[in-house]
Amino acid sequence: MLKLEGLTARGLNAIDLTLADGECLVVRGASGAGKTVLLRAIADLDENGGDAETSHVRRSQVSAPRWRRDVAYVPAEPGWWADTVGAHLTPGRHCTALLHDLGLTEDCLTWQIARLSTGERQRLALIRALEAEPSVLLLDEPTSALDAAATDAVERVIRRRLDGGVTAVIVSHDAGQAHRLATRVGDVADGQLTVTAAGSQP
Amino acid sequence: MTYISLSTADLALASLLIVANGILSLLLGLKLERTLAISMARMVVQLTLVGFILNLIFDLASPLWTGLIALVMVLFAGVEVVARQERKLSTVVSYGLGASAMTFSSVVVTVLALTTQIGPDPWYDPQYAIPLLGMILGNSMTGIALGLNTLTTGMYRDRAAIEAQLCLGATRWQASGPVTRSAMRTGMMPMINAMAAAGVVSLPGMMTGQILAGVPPTEAVRYQILIMFLIVGATGLGVLMTVYGGLIKLTDSRDRLRLDRLQRADDE
Numbered sequence: 001m002l003k004l005e006g007l008t009a010r011g012l013n014a015i016d017l018t019l020a021d022g023e024c025l026v027v028r029g030a031s032g033a034g035k036t037v038l039l040r041a042i043a044d045l046d047e048n049g050g051d052a053e054t055s056h057v058r059r060s061q062v063s064a065p066r067w068r069r070d071v072a073y074v075p076a077e078p079g080w081w082a083d084t085v086g087a088h089l090t091p092g093r094h095c096t097a098l099l100h101d102l103g104l105t106e107d108c109l110t111w112q113i114a115r116l117s118t119g120e121r122q123r124l125a126l127i128r129a130l131e132a133e134p135s136v137l138l139l140d141e142p143t144s145a146l147d148a149a150a151t152d153a154v155e156r157v158i159r160r161r162l163d164g165g166v167t168a169v170i171v172s173h174d175a176g177q178a179h180r181l182a183t184r185v186g187d188v189a190d191g192q193l194t195v196t197a198a199g200s201q202p
Numbered sequence: 203m204t205y206i207s208l209s210t211a212d213l214a215l216a217s218l219l220i221v222a223n224g225i226l227s228l229l230l231g232l233k234l235e236r237t238l239a240i241s242m243a244r245m246v247v248q249l250t251l252v253g254f255i256l257n258l259i260f261d262l263a264s265p266l267w268t269g270l271i272a273l274v275m276v277l278f279a280g281v282e283v284v285a286r287q288e289r290k291l292s293t294v295v296s297y298g299l300g301a302s303a304m305t306f307s308s309v310v311v312t313v314l315a316l317t318t319q320i321g322p323d324p325w326y327d328p329q330y331a332i333p334l335l336g337m338i339l340g341n342s343m344t345g346i347a348l349g350l351n352t353l354t355t356g357m358y359r360d361r362a363a364i365e366a367q368l369c370l371g372a373t374r375w376q377a378s379g380p381v382t383r384s385a386m387r388t389g390m391m392p393m394i395n396a397m398a399a400a401g402v403v404s405l406p407g408m409m410t411g412q413i414l415a416g417v418p419p420t421e422a423v424r425y426q427i428l429i430m431f432l433i434v435g436a437t438g439l440g441v442l443m444t445v446y447g448g449l450i451k452l453t454d455s456r457d458r459l460r461l462d463r464l465q466r467a468d469d470e
Contacts, residue, residue, distance in 0.1 A: 080366065
């Protein structure tokens with residue numbers, strides 16, 4: 001569950017929205033409309049107003065790190081703080097399973113971050129975020145650099161999380177992706193987020 | 203103590219060396235003659251003035267005047283710290299951070315040395331207090347400016363890595379740890395190097411000055427060692443305060459990276 005209560009951020013009007021467990025909101029809009037601003041505001045990464053809540057925590061009542069462990073934001077261009085892939089992950093059964101699900105193997109743990117392709121980075125950043133088992137996923141164009149097969153794998157992983165009760169907000173330019181994953185669709189224009197049920201929009 | 207007093211004629215003779223440099227610059231087309239002349243004039247005027255002022259202050263030996271001179275020194279050092287930043291927090295914040303850290307660390311260390319180790323009577327005797335503060339301030343200033351600059355440029359350069367960790371639930375202290383440590387190391391390095399090289403690669407200026415003034419080298423060395431300890435102590439304290447102060451300004455209580463508070467040095 002993700003509940004936004006009068007959430008405001010730079011250039012965005014106040015947003016009141018409740019997404020139930022397992023719901024997926026796909027956000028669309030022109031470049032610069034404020035889609036990323038919205039995700040960052042929910043994750044509390046920039047100054048913003050209002051409050052938010054998940055099934056576990058209320059944002060105003062917990063520290064920001066505690067909030068972000070339950071609400072995982074994966075940026076379009078993720079950052080890396082060590083040289084190898086393995087240093088960013090917690091090797092173990094959970095990690096191995098996630099790697100396999102996304103078409104990677106444990107071999108990649110020794111790879112140099114600098115030599116990864118954009119698509120590999122996107123998938124590894126998703127794995128990194130999923131390891132902590134957050135209840136809300138905020139994904140900024142998670143498949144923009146992936147081919148059809150890898151996109152399929154990422155969507156399957158997201159789908160399984162949704163089925164398990166995770167709530168997701170996904171920024172995507174891929175109309176097919178909205179069709180496949182969204183339970184609701186949000187359009188950002190002129191600082192306004194307009195949310196409609198999936199399938200009802202043209 | 204015995205020392206040989208210098209006459210104005212002695213200085214004029216030595217200034218011929220600079221004139222020679224100027225001629226060289228003209229001959230080789232280095233275009234340095236103008237700046238050379240201006241810098242030389244500044245140096246002579248500034249030092250002559252300082253000599254007169256210090257003579258005056260030493261004669262007065264009043265805590266008020268000594269404090270006032272100390273204040274002016276700190277204010278100028280603050281300007282130097284701000285001038286050495288590539289990407290800075292607003293001028294007021296950088297100045298405040300640098301000046302307050304320097305004031306605190308230098309004054310604490312200077313007063314400590316005056317009241318315990320050197321022990322002139324009265325303890326604020328300007329003949330000891332002002333040169334001591336000047337040396338500590340001048341050296342810790344370099345460390346503080348370097349430390350703050352490393353912090354701000356590092357936070358900017360590693361912003362993606364820092365935010366990636368914040369996104370995964372790291373606190374601002376955890377996420378900025380590598381940058382903070384590197385800033386402190388960079389701030390401390392010049393003094394650590396200076397200690398290691400002292401006496402082997404370089405003869406420290408203060409010690410050299412005392413030797414020229416007739417102090418036996420073994421005595422001068424004792425003073426130099428004390429000064430080194432004081433400088434390193436003040437630099438460590440000042441760098442710690444500045445880097446943590448800077449870090450608090452570059453992040454906020456909701457563990458966000460606040461690079462919006464940073465500006466390019468040429469923005470203003």
